[in-house]
Amino acid sequence: MASTAAPPLATSSTGMPDPPQQSLVSIAPSTSTSLTASSFTLFPLLPTEIRLHIWRFALPDTGRVVELRRSREDWEVTASPSPPAVFSVNQESRDEVIRYSILNDAMLTLNGENQVYFNYELDTLSFNTSKQGNYEPGSDLWGLGGELYLFVESLRAHERQKVQHLAVIHDIPEVSTNRRRLEIGLAKFKSLKLFSVRSLAKGANGQVLPSGLWRQICWGMREEIWRALDSSFDGESLSGKPILRFEGLRQGVVTHFDNP
Numbered sequence: 001m002a003s004t005a006a007p008p009l010a011t012s013s014t015g016m017p018d019p020p021q022q023s024l025v026s027i028a029p030s031t032s033t034s035l036t037a038s039s040f041t042l043f044p045l046l047p048t049e050i051r052l053h054i055w056r057f058a059l060p061d062t063g064r065v066v067e068l069r070r071s072r073e074d075w076e077v078t079a080s081p082s083p084p085a086v087f088s089v090n091q092e093s094r095d096e097v098i099r100y101s102i103l104n105d106a107m108l109t110l111n112g113e114n115q116v117y118f119n120y121e122l123d124t125l126s127f128n129t130s131k132q133g134n135y136e137p138g139s140d141l142w143g144l145g146g147e148l149y150l151f152v153e154s155l156r157a158h159e160r161q162k163v164q165h166l167a168v169i170h171d172i173p174e175v176s177t178n179r180r181r182l183e184i185g186l187a188k189f190k191s192l193k194l195f196s197v198r199s200l201a202k203g204a205n206g207q208v209l210p211s212g213l214w215r216q217i218c219w220g221m222r223e224e225i226w227r228a229l230d231s232s233f234d235g236e237s238l239s240g241k242p243i244l245r246f247e248g249l250r251q252g253v254v255t256h257f258d259n260p
Helices: 048-057 091-100 143-153 179-186 211-232
Strands: 065-071 074-080 124-128 165-169 194-199 243-250 253-258
Touching: 048 091, 124 143, 124 194, 143 165, 143 179, 143 211, 179 211, 194 211, 211 243
Parallel strands: 065 124, 124 165, 165 194, 194 243
Antiparallel strands: 065 074, 243 253
């Protein structure tokens, strides 16, 4: 097949060929700075349903410990780590996160706000009994059971019923747990899967307890708490009751044992 000849160059009135016309699309290397992957300016133009799904997908898949400490009449909140970044990107992301993961109660305060980010499926709600100096031993509100009862009453019913992981920091080496109050308190957590007792493993004099003595005290408490769990959850099978875990904090190492 014969090749097609290129069209002749147009000539000007001077007889010299005209320069070729410049293409609309330049093929020369660009000297402009390329966009980084950190910006996506089209995100606000995405359909609302997709944006909301992305906000939810950005939530962490590991749990946090949200600790509540009583101060006067309120429970002060400390959380570790801080709420995820998606919580404070903009109003839309915040509103979407709040829809799925929030504690909202007048008795809970964090930096002057009553809303606390909490993922009911992953996070652990923890309260501290180390400053319960207002009640004498043997009184109705003394001990772990009394503190749990007071703590439960500070939460709204529809929120505490969604809590799945509950922990208490209990540094008083008492075998008695005020089981009646403990049963009432535990029965309020309808979705509870894990109940942890975190002991500072210290005696009345502030000295760290030997491992054997700490386990002996915890074993006695375990029997009381296990009976309370059994009563609170209406004698359900072992798989239906929450797991009971004891944790001892000694020199930065957590040792624990679960119920059988």
